[in-house]
Amino acid sequence: MRRFDDIVVGAGGAGAVLAARLSEEGGRRVALIEAGPHYGEAAATPADLLDGNAMSLVQHSWGLTAALTARRRVRFPQGKVSGGSSAVGNTVAIRGTPADYDEWAALGNSLWSWEQTLPALTALEDDLDYGDREFHAAGGALPIRRWRAEELTPLQQAFLDGCAAAGYPHVTDHNHPASSGVGAIPSTRRDAAVRVSTAMAYLWPAQGRPNLEIIPDCQVDRVLVRDQRAVGVVVDGEELRAGRVILAAGAIGSPALLWRSGVGPADELRRLGIGVHADLPGVGAGLTDQPRIGVFLTPRSGTAGEGAPTGQIVLRTTSSGSTSRFNDMYYAMVNRFDLTHHFPKLREVAGARSVFGVMAVARRPHSRGRVVLESADPTVPPRIDLGYLSDERDYPLLAEAVRGSWELAHSSKIRDQGREVVLVEQRVLDDEELMRGYIDEAVDSAYNPVGTARMGPASDGSAVVDQRCAVHGLSGLYVADASVMPAMVCANTLLSVVTIAERAAGFLTGR
Template sequence: MFYMGQQVYNDIIIGAGSAGCVLAARLSEDGRRRVALLEAGTHYQDAAAMPQDLLDGNSMSLVQHSWGLAAQLTADRRVAFPQGKVSGGGSAIGNTVAIRGMPADYDEWAELGNPLWSWTKALPTLAAVEDDLDYGHRRFHNATGPLPIRRWREEELTAVQQAFLDGCLANGYPYAEDHNHPGSYGVGPIPSTRRDARTRVSTAMAYLWPAQDRAGLEVFPDTCVDRIVIRDGRAVGVIVDGEEVSADRVILAAGAVWTPTILWRSGIGPADELRRLGIDVRVDRPGVGAGLIDQPRIGVFVTPKPGRDNYGASTGQIVLRTTSSGSDARANDMYYAMVNRFDLAHHFPELRKGADGSIVYGVMAVARRAHSRGSVTLQSADPSVAPRIDLGYLSDERDYPLMAEAVRQCWELATTPAVLEHGRHVVLMNEQILASEEAMRAYIASAIDTAYNPVGTARMGAADDEAAVVDQYCGVYGTEGLFVADASVMPTMVCANTLLSVLMIAERASLLLRER
């Protein structure tokens, strides 16, 4: 039975993921506060206790420390949807890519009624997060933050990564030494959350470990929150295993899937749907769980020759950031990466039908600004029942030509002689498919996959925006003492992996909360 005693906390933080670890570390810096960090998964307190799958940055841990969720990808396909169930969350199981959004991304947030989140406001915090081992001394960067960031050295590249880099340069793309420079564009090494070439550094390691022994901070692993207790319009605690734990303030940092789920169970969401589930309506907010944005990926892959499967190498090392033809500016809305090795048991499962073996390499594209939207909805008020995740891929017709352009670019980069010499054959793609609109649509529908970057299910916005869930201070509309500070609040997608933007949100939210 879960037990926290009769302690009343100043802050209860739900979720020790990428954002929650930051919030716990920052809010507990004030020694007068009592902070409880509740994590549904395991918390490893040091490197000696941490299993190898979490330390190995060269491989994503998509099974051992994941919730085991599934998502409706398109109308016809359902796929595994790994989400971290361990302190550090996605930063503990992901591929360590640490790329900032573009300045226009954050300015768009400001234009949507959130002036505190413009590029000029976000940049100092994005820099403060990092201990940049390469460019910490340069403008726009920092070398004293908690999270190490390093880039791949030339001598560390695999042969196919070098071939990809050379091919992009030969096609006229400029070399981008620093993808976190606000004017970056072109091809160059991936910035990663590592201090060396192998070890993943999560937010649990960078933020929580140095803070976990503070007298005012208590970490409760293996602790699932049923719901938030709201009385007279104010959040006053949480229910865990039937026990009410009291707090002056409750902060949701459970991520874009679990944050809206907990809000629904707490009576905050679309009123008709809550009533259908037998949940008392506390606040009618139709935007909770709606507007889910994720980044679709697709690619052209090759079955490797024996002995050339890049076993043990990092998933990616070199990336090309460029702009789709449909974009009205050089926004870096397309991301092309050479993949050293994918196991089709976990990635692009439909490709297994045409692959000679379970391992592939090749060029993968991620559409940062796809048009389709999905949702996270509650199937039952029972906390043991997972929510329904609908990514909504290809529900917007505009995404077909976007992904077709991506496939053609992947084909051009993946079929250079220097890349193909390491493989036996291309999987399920040829020039006849490229030339046929019908065949291309079929390939896209069968091969599209998720990049695991969900955002926007409790988005921030102006008070007159009915779809908004929180204000720019991260306070949930219609309540007092309840806040959200994770990927859920992002009103639009950034042209990057979401990790650094999530950490920026948590850092800035911590400052705003400490001022209240």
């Protein structure tokens, strides 16, 4: 029986960071278990993972599906490889706003205010553009680079010009806490082509340490609990023992693993024949994911945008109905969406292999979903219910997103490059019933799930971990990934996830 000081489950956006930081202390034996493969150098890494200009949603994916609404089910790609979704995603590296982290603190997590979180947000980055300025740093593990003017495609330049013509201010740094407007995307890359995942940034430099064992291609069955303490994990029938177990399997994987380990809503665990170690109803509940929608066109050339980055310029602004949030609406010019494997409704009506257009993401939706275990068998995926449009307030929010996308997509320099607009017409914009129909058909996921094991005080019946990421009611068990976020951020979630991992490692090591 192998023994470790710490076992980290999941080598994704958080787990790679945790394992690298925990193993910095040479006397600490750390095991990192990853369900997918681990590629330890660029020469061994498949091209789809190196290509920062295209998301890899098939080759290194869990193959999950999710109930998007009551009537629609969609593919729900999550990275199954070291680096997790940071290894397959769009490389966007935008921080949450100060109000986002202050909200976490207000929910009973005083250690997570903007003031306390900012040092970790800056320390993780090697900002290639603003490393010497306030709110930024150079020399951190994760490179952050913005698109140069000469690198923009004509569509991206047209989008930038269109936003300026519409009165939006130009932003040079989307990660400045006061910024709002249109400008180049900050990305996790050192050049214009190659994606840098957390595996590349954190694990590659750490993987030679004698006290760090990386165990790829192995899925953890469950956490071993004895006398209300986590003492290890079961992997393919083998027991690995540890003083602490840290789950970093993501907003879908971590709650499923907690359920299989007897941590979750007691009645539902008993229904599955799972013994209860901690009755925590919040496990799997409160799933929040950012919906996206937009206005898309079929290109005049069937190969338009091939090989180009998915996006380079984004607009961050505040929705008209928002009274307390800042930058809760996000618009991006998409050079090309490949319809081969995704967006079945667009594929059905477009009659083209790809589309382009303006995509909007509602950063702060009201609807909530749930992750539910359907079997104690670890090979059976959990049921994912995103719960989109279950809260009526999301209809006007997404209607505003559609109208904003329409206006920006109909800049002459953009509209002239398309043959026809897909699914939506001018008359839809002013007809509430038609707009609801379009939203029902066209809304999709931006793949930023959070909140399924959220942090909060023990007095909060829906909280799963405390603000130091320790699971309530058990010793030696922690969760540190997107699932612990107590509220959604007005941003892509990657930088917030890495920050959670960095700070959790600090709590665990006493730094």
